[in-house]
Amino acid sequence: MDTLKFKIKDKFWETPEACSFVLENVAGNTLFYKPGQFITLIVNLDGKEYKRSYSLSSVAVKDKNPAITIKKIKGGNISSYLIERLNIGDYLDAHYPAGMFVPDLHPANARQYFLFAAGSGITPLFAMMKSILVKEPKSFVNLVFSSRDEDHIIYNKQIIKLEFEFPERLNVTHLLSNPSEAWQGFKGRADHELLENLISELSLDIEKSFFICGPKDYMEIAEAAIKSLGFASENIKKESFKSEIISNSKMNEASSKKSVKIVYRKEVFEYELEDNQTILDGALDHNYRIPYNCASGVCTACLGKCVEGEVDMGDSDALSENEKKMGLVLTCIGKPITEKVVIQID
Ligand SMILES: Cc1cc2nc3c(=O)[nH]c(=O)nc-3n(C[C@H](O)[C@H](O)[C@H](O)COP(=O)(O)OP(=O)(O)OC[C@H]3O[C@@H](n4cnc5c(N)ncnc54)[C@H](O)[C@@H]3O)c2cc1C
Ligand code: FES
Structure with a gap:
């Protein structure tokens, strides 16, 4: 998956907890994004890769540079790292803007x-x-x-x-x-x-x-x-900025060891999940590269089809009831509720 590189052009506090970063797309090409979309930052910290999404607060029609605002979350690993350790002149890797939380704008609209x-x-x-x-x-x-x-x-x-x-x-x-x-x-x-x-x-x-x-x-x-x-x-x-918490009854069922088989293009990955892990977290722990972006049940980049077993996605409404009935699942928030699940990813 192609990624972007940004240089931090400016950094300032909006409130005592929220810090804005004005970014420069160092690839130099025009960055296309719609109001309401987000970028997902790829952060390497202590030898591990983390991804966190941040909505773009800027709009191409009014702002010269893309910008994000990060709120410091109590106990939040990456928000604290970004705010405390990154400064003007530092670089950030990110996925291209994504997201469907976008108004359908037209100059003739009177809404x-x-x-x-x-x-x-x-x-x-x-x-x-x-x-x-x-x-x-x-x-x-x-x-x-x-x-x-x-x-x-x-x-x-x-x-x-x-x-x-x-x-x-x-x-x-x-x-x-x-x-x-x-x-x-x-x-x-x-x-x-x-x-x-x-x-x-x-x-x-x-x-x-x-x-x-x-x-x-x-x-x-x-x-x-x-x-x-x-x-x-x-x-x-x-x-929502936060994936929904899995319902308690299913969480209990989900807490025993589960085995996962992922068929992704021509590769097959088989692994066991630790207690309460998502399917994506388990794959990443084993260094199996399967697609994902927001890791929060929002963008659908991690979409797969459950062809054996059953997966719970809490109260998430990122997929419609019809899509869920067809077996579609988001691996970033999905947890098996059967002993074994087989997921097909295109
Ligand atoms: C589409 C999308 C857009 C987003 N846009 C923004 C944005 O514009 N600005 C922004 O600050 N954040 C945004 N977020 C949230 C952001 O991606 C991170 O989840 C957030 O910065 C916390 O990451 P962390 O690593 O610091 O916390 P973690 O270490 O992941 O979590 C620490 C604790 O905080 C809780 N937590 C995580 N996120 C939140 C939250 N948002 N509110 C309350 N508790 C939380 C967790 O459940 C956990 O208990 C967005 C998320 C998504 C999915
Ligand atoms: S990675 Fe975005 S929904 Fe799963």
Whole structure:
């Protein structure tokens, strides 16, 4: 699989926890990407290869260079390494931009976009917001953004600038869970009633699209509020930064040793999984190279077909029910629930 090389052109803090990296594509060719897509960084640390995906916050129509924003996760191996150890002038390897969390933009569209973000979930939505405002002059954007307090609002200054630039078509509502006493806006966490009321109050009489990005429980609340107002699933797109946790009952079943056989092109890999390992993690531990990208159940680069046995993918909805019934599985989040599984990868 082809990879990209980036040089870090700039690095700065957006909030006390989130750090932005402005990148230069050193191959020199134009990098094509859509708003909402991510790149997957390939990081070699202590002799092991790790891959972590980061949404591009930049958009080609407004920003000269691609950029990502990384939030430091407590106990997070790679986010800490990237933020603490990498500096301007250092290089990063990455896979080409990927992802389906993308609006279908057209200059003739006259839509109302509701973008629901919590914390670092703002990154893909920030790119979408800029793109919609520039590329669809008849569309409106409502950003509903949950953060901890005023200091933790990622891209705060840039969002304010956009509000000045597009006062008629951009409306931003901040929800702060722990604001200062001076805060005059909404206080508290996003809940069903609040989001339902917000959508109703802000609704314009035009076609709507909803995009949600944040922690799993936040996304569930936002989706339920949207649906309770009668909007269909087809109008709602969501992206999670974290693969779903496998359900407890299946986790117990999955905790005994399982054997995996992978048929990939002309090669056959057979191995045993350690307790609770994913099929991909087991393959990588044995240095078997099978395709993958985000390693988070989002991009489908690791797609395979389970032709024997059964694989559990938790609550992930990256594949449709129909695709799951056909035996399609994502090896990066898939764990066998039968003693043996055979996976065919094209
Ligand atoms: C499509 C996609 C886009 C992403 N875009 C961004 C982005 O723009 N900015 C960004 O900061 N991150 C983003 N992520 C998350 C990122 O890829 C890493 O998962 C994150 O940086 C943590 O990696 P780590 O190695 O530091 O943590 P790990 O060592 O992998 O995990 C440490 C602990 O933190 C938990 N954890 C992992 N990720 C998260 C999370 N996002 N929130 C809360 N807990 C977590 C794990 O369950 C574990 O308990 C994205 C992920 C995907 C799949
Ligand atoms: S590697 Fe992206 S879904 Fe599995």
